[in-house]
Amino acid sequence: xxxxxxxxxxxxxxxxxxxxxxxxxxxxxxxxxxxxxxxxxxxxxxxxxxxxxxxxxxxxxxxxxxxxxxxxxxxxxxxxxxxxxxxxxxxxxxxxxxxxxxxxxxxxxxxxxxxxxxxxxxxxxxxxxxxxxxxxxxxxxxxxxxxxxxxxxxxxxxxxxxxxxxxxxxxxxxxxxxxxxxxxxxxxxxxxxxxxxxxxxxxxxxxxxxxxxxxxxxxxxxxxxxxxxxxxxxxxxxxxxxxxxxxxxxxxxxxxxxxxxxxxxxxxxxxxxxxxxxxxxxxxxxxxxxxxxxxxxxxxxxxxxxx
Amino acid sequence: xxxxxxxxxxxxxxxxxxxxxxxxxxxxxxxxxxxxxxxxxxxxxxxxxxxxxxxxxxxxxxxxxxxxxxxxxxxxxxxxxxxxxxxxxxxxxxxxxxxxxxxxxxxxxxxxxxxxxxxxxxxxxxxxxxxxxxxxxxxxxxxxxxxxxxxxxxxxxxxxxxxxxxxxxxxxxxxxxxxxxxxxxxxxxxxxxxxxxxxxxxxxxxxxxxxxxxxxxxxxxxxxxxxxxxxxxxxxxxxxxxxxxxxxxxxxxxxxxxxxxxxxxxxxxxxxxxxxxxxxxxxxxxxxxxxxxxxxxxxxxxxxxxxxxxxxxxxxxxxxxxxxxxxxxxxxxxxxxxxxxxxxxxxxxxxxxxxxxxxxxxxxxxxxxxxxxxxxxxxxxxxxxxxxxxxxxxxxxxxxxxxxxxxxxxxxxxxxxxxxxxxxxxxxxxxxxxxxxxxxxxxxxxxxxxxxxxxxxxx
Numbered sequence: 015x016x017x018x019x020x021x022x023x024x025x026x027x028x029x030x031x032x033x034x035x036x037x038x039x040x041x042x043x044x045x046x047x048x049x050x051x052x053x054x055x056x057x058x059x060x061x062x063x064x065x066x067x068x069x070x071x072x073x074x075x076x077x078x079x080x081x082x083x084x085x086x087x088x089x090x091x092x093x094x095x096x097x098x099x100x101x102x103x104x105x106x107x108x109x110x111x112x113x114x115x116x117x118x119x120x121x122x123x124x125x126x127x128x129x130x131x132x133x134x135x136x137x138x139x140x141x142x143x144x145x146x147x148x149x150x151x152x153x154x155x156x157x158x159x160x161x162x163x164x165x166x167x168x169x170x171x172x173x174x175x176x177x178x179x180x181x182x183x184x185x186x187x188x189x190x191x192x193x194x195x196x197x198x199x200x201x202x203x204x205x206x207x208x209x210x211x212x213x214x215x216x217x218x219x220x221x222x223x224x225x226x227x228x229x230x231x232x233x234x235x236x237x238x239x240x241x242x243x244x245x246x247x248x249x250x251x252x253x254x255x256x257x258x259x260x261x262x263x264x265x266x267x268x269x270x271x272x273x274x275x276x277x278x279x280x281x282x283x284x285x286x287x288x289x290x291x292x293x294x295x296x297x298x299x300x301x302x303x304x305x306x307x308x309x310x311x312x313x314x315x316x317x318x319x320x321x
Numbered sequence: 322x323x324x325x326x327x328x329x330x331x332x333x334x335x336x337x338x339x340x341x342x343x344x345x346x347x348x349x350x351x352x353x354x355x356x357x358x359x360x361x362x363x364x365x366x367x368x369x370x371x372x373x374x375x376x377x378x379x380x381x382x383x384x385x386x387x388x389x390x391x392x393x394x395x396x397x398x399x400x401x402x403x404x405x406x407x408x409x410x411x412x413x414x415x416x417x418x419x420x421x422x423x424x425x426x427x428x429x430x431x432x433x434x435x436x437x438x439x440x441x442x443x444x445x446x447x448x449x450x451x452x453x454x455x456x457x458x459x460x461x462x463x464x465x466x467x468x469x470x471x472x473x474x475x476x477x478x479x480x481x482x483x484x485x486x487x488x489x490x491x492x493x494x495x496x497x498x499x500x501x502x503x504x505x506x507x508x509x510x511x512x513x514x515x516x517x518x519x520x521x522x523x524x525x526x527x528x529x530x531x532x533x534x535x536x537x538x539x540x541x542x543x544x545x546x547x548x549x550x551x552x553x554x555x556x557x558x559x560x561x562x563x564x565x566x567x568x569x570x571x572x573x574x575x576x577x578x579x580x581x582x583x584x585x586x587x588x589x590x591x592x593x594x595x596x597x598x599x600x601x602x603x604x605x606x607x608x609x610x611x612x613x614x615x616x617x618x619x620x621x622x623x624x625x626x627x628x629x630x631x632x633x634x635x636x637x638x639x640x641x642x643x644x645x646x647x648x649x650x651x652x653x654x655x656x657x658x659x660x661x662x663x664x665x666x667x668x669x670x671x672x673x674x675x676x677x678x679x680x681x682x683x684x685x686x687x688x689x690x691x692x693x694x695x696x697x698x699x700x701x702x703x704x705x706x707x708x709x710x711x712x713x714x715x716x717x718x719x720x721x722x723x724x725x726x727x728x729x730x731x732x733x734x735x736x737x738x739x740x741x742x743x744x745x746x747x748x749x750x751x752x753x754x755x756x757x758x759x760x761x762x763x764x765x766x767x768x769x770x771x772x773x774x775x776x777x778x779x780x
Contacts, residue, residue: 267531
């Protein structure tokens with residue numbers, strides 16, 4: 015059917031018909047979509063909108079809120095802990111990437127190469143993920159005890175001096191990174207392992223025939239074949255580690271001397287210890303903007319590639 | 322393509338509709354007013370919190386008995402809702418409950434949060450009604466914390482001053498006399514050194530250093546030495562003084578020169594309590610209620626602990642808790658709420674002061690708190706007499722504190738921004754306990770400028 019013979023008026027009249035047809039054809043799908051949309055609207059988008067609004071208000075939840083412009087942002091920026099919180103969060107994220115990104119990948123490669131006890135070792139690696147985070151953190155509190163902790167006892171066995179771990183400004187942050195890596199590496203390892211098992215074995219066989227050793231096979235086969243998953247995991251890990259909270263909250267209280275205070279921990283302080291929910295929202299908005307940049311990159315990467 | 326646009330249209334429409342549907346009145350709904358009965362239209366309805374948990378059978382039973390007796394005595398008042406969430410005051414849920422109208426008419430609050438709630442208008446002004454409370458005029462200075470600009474915003478129901486809690490068994494092991502605890506900081510240092518000398522795991526003196534409790538104990542220590550944290554007008558920091566320096570130097574010396582404080586950091590309230598209950602710690606700053614808490618909450622042997630006066634104290638940090646009224650309550654509800662507070666917490670021989678019943682229920686009687694009334698008032702004398710007559714614990718465990726604290730004035734929290742100030746003061750506390758090379762002058766100067774900036778920003 016051509017549109018040349020159809021008058022303009024009837025052309026305009028056809029649009030609703032097309033729309034009706036499209037709606038009829040997809041009504042079930044839209045029905046299912048509605049459920050998800052309502053959930054997102056209630057539990058994700060609306061709180062986010064409210065957070066933005068509250069960032070520019072002062073409210074005590076008794077009287078009507080007052081618009082205060084950028085006052086909450088000024089309060090947060092002038093806080094002496096603001097700078098250290100961002101620096102600590104950035105350093106934590108960087109260290110967590112170095113440890114928590116590389117170690118699971120290497121572990122996955124090792125597990126993938128194993129011929130025996132693979133299932134058992136997979137279970138062992140994944141075990142920490144099954145522990146509630148608070149339990150893991152409290153377990154490490156004992157490991158780190160300078161007097162009778164497991165780590166210093168282990169160092170003592172090899173005649174090395176014990177460390178202060180959480181009690182020193184120079185080792186507290188890396189101590190938190192170790193906890194975080196141990197808690198989360200199981201999930202990463204399993205994802206990498208799943209990606210590794212999708213690589214056709216012919217590629218490895220061909221590489222072996224060409225005389226490639228283990229490291230060359232990893233460099234020329236494994237990494238190129240898992241590039242997308244590595245990139246996606248990198249971005250997801252940045253977004254996750256920048257929201258570090260439970261480790262400083264339970265292990266160090268942001269100390270010693272603000273050495274482990276993170277942005278989310280500072281938000282918690284504002285909202286629940288200082289009774290300034292609005293300043294907490296302002297800081298949350300700042301963090302959200304930073305995380306949105308990484309999320310946008312993630313979406314772009316996901317769109318441009320198919321896993 | 323058209324289908325794609327249609328999807329976007331539908332998605333946007335639904336999201337906006339849902340968000341709009343979620344919109345709430347920012348004033349927080351009608352809250353307590355919803356349950357308010359108009360004058361003369363039957364009983365006024367109130368809700369209360371802080372019922373003891375089910376695990377604490379004896380205390381819960383007495384609470385419920387008091388609720389029933391109170392309503393029988395006041396047929397025009399109906400207690401429609403009672404909550405037993407623990408902790409009684411939780412800053413994480415307070416504002417959400419207030420915003421959603423779920424906050425109880427009568428709510429518990431601990432001293433560090435009182436000033437902030439008054440400052441932010443989150444507690445009702447009860448000034449017109451306080452003179453109906455028979456014992457109001459007998460209050461000691463703990464009531465001042467609930468006052469601002471001549472108005473009253475709540476009532477203390479539990480008050481105490483700081484002291485030095487010590488483990489008698491550890492003292493004996495270390496060759497110290499538990500009946501003659503340290504009276505000066507030099508004696509504390511000497512005793513701590515001896516206790517640490519007992520061997521691995523023994524800590525002579527324990528102290529907090531994080532999560533705001535470090536700053537809280539710095540405040541208690543500097544008050545004891547006669548110093549302050551902020552100026553009387555609340556505009557400037559006042560701890561960069563010889564008294565403040567003495568607090569930090571004392572801790573630094575015990576930690577690094579004497580090695581009598583162990584190397585564990587205590588960053589939240591339970592951490593030090595657990596260590597003390599563990600039986601290898603000699604001393605810590607604490608209030609008389611610490612002894613009961615060590616037994617009830619941390620499994621410590623009650624008979625092993627005692628409390629004496631804070632060494633060389635010139636003022637005692639005034640700790641405790643009280644009750645405030647929902648700012649959305651009606652005048653009738655405020656009056657009814659105050660009647661409940663009076664019956665349950667303020668009347669000698671009733672509620673928490675029914676020591677005859679407490680003794681019968683095998684609850685501890687004889688500890689020198691709550692300390693609410695001046696000793697020379699009828700209420701103060703009545704409470705003290707009842708307590709003495711029904712005591713079922715060894716008064717000697719508290720005797721040092723009672724005698725040693727006599728005449729030492731109480732001193733309140735450092736204003737409405739106490740928690741922010743404590744957070745800043747955590748830094749010097751953690752520094753002296755984690756760094757041998759800590760520069761105390763520099764730490765105090767840094768903290769002072771931070772507190773000054775904070776107070777200036779608050780106007």
